[in-house]
Amino acid sequence: MSMEDLRHIVDLPEYSEKVFQPEKPVSDFYREIPLWNGEPQAPVGKLRSQNLVVLPEGLVTLIDRDLDKEISFLVSFGLYAEKRISASKAANLNGMNYEEFLAELRSRGLRLPIGPESIQEAEQEYQRFLERE
């Protein structure tokens, strides 16, 4: 199933309703989605494996850049802020080097958070660093 094949499916309002039912497990609406071309119509697992996501329309209309690149950039930055990937890794995943990633942040009026994050952490690092002098 190609991206184009799925495009009309993700636009279906009833599909969106199923996706945004947080109280129901994913497997429930997987079963409820009818077959199309012998395959379930856009089950969440399929969408995930094909890197497709469903976003609220109100959010999508606010994004005035290339949607795929924008989501990739913002998710990468979010993962960095959560300490799940490094900044250079985030840059690399977006086809940039570290300096280009910083420049992209700068163009959005953002700065890269750095460590340490507290005085206590800074003091511990300071002491340990000097022990090796």
Added chain:
Amino acid sequence: MIVLDATALSALLRIGAVDILLETFPPNSFIIPGEVWREIRRTDMIRNALDRILKEHRARFRVLEADQQQRALASQLEVRLHRGESEAIAIAKLTGARLITDDLTARKMAKQVNVPLGGTLLVMKLAYEKCPIETHEELQNLLRRLSEDLYFNRSLEEWVLQAQKLSEG
């Protein structure tokens, strides 16, 4: 020995503080992992600044390609880190060196493998205490330039600014 990753090296080059780093840790040589070297040289401005520094202080820097053992450790970190940061941590860990990095995730991973580390803010504080940064005004100016691209909270800025000259006791 002190290992530098791309975040630290880039920050120090951008604010023109590599000389300060060298003067703050006079007996130390600095290791730039091969992958960090290649990553950081992809930007003209940084490459030119690095070349200028190396021309003057070549003996203090060593570009080190990770050996087999270091690569093995680095590869375990590469799911979350860029290869450069992974190598920086692996080299520091297996050579007993200290690491300078500003990256939140690289710092977290380095601590997990028990590598002693600091960041650019630590370098600034020590540089003021040991005198390569002579005046409070110069320190403030460097922190201001650092904060143009990087975010650190106000209390940490104060922590650096509260540094006292070691000669003053």
